[in-house]
Amino acid sequence: MNTQSSAKALLVGATVVLLAGCxxxxxxxxxxxxxxxxxxxQLPxxxxxxxxxxxxxxxxxxxxxxxxxxxxxxxxICLLVYVSGDTWSSGCSTDLPIDVELGGYPTARLSTGSVDSDAWRSVGKRISVEKTP
Structure with a gap:
């Protein structure tokens, strides 16, 4: 292996390690x-x-x-929606977004950023809730 090939392999390896670290x-x-x-x-x-x-x-x-x-x-990764006592629900997935329904409350969505649209309103940095008609 020549020096140029070794340098390329080292650069590719370092990039993979950096991306994996992120x-x-x-x-x-x-x-x-x-x-x-x-x-x-802590969970309630x-x-x-x-x-x-x-x-x-x-x-x-x-x-x-x-x-x-x-x-x-x-x-x-799971989204747990908690109101009080035994009024809570959760949903899990290997990827985002995750939607969770809890009777009497709007469907909640966990994503990497909140969503404001015709169907969803942002209630925080990463949580949006479905708008009710």
């Missing part, structure tokens, strides 16, 4: 998941779902009395 640094494109869990990030006492990794939960947004958490579940 992906690992922000899982699912949510920088909140890389931050240390605070007391407000009424949430009992063994599939969710409670130590990974992060409060993403709160609006109109509803809390929106991002939580890991094995290889998935």
């Amino acid at each position: 992906t690992l640094a922000t899982p699912f494109g949510l920088s909140e998941l890389t931050e240390t869990q605070s007391a407000e990030d 006492a009424g949430v009992d779902d063994a599939a969710l990794d409670a130590s990974s939960s992060r409060l993403i947004d709160e609006a109109d009395g509803v809390k929106y958490f991002a939580v890991r579940s094995s290889d998935d």
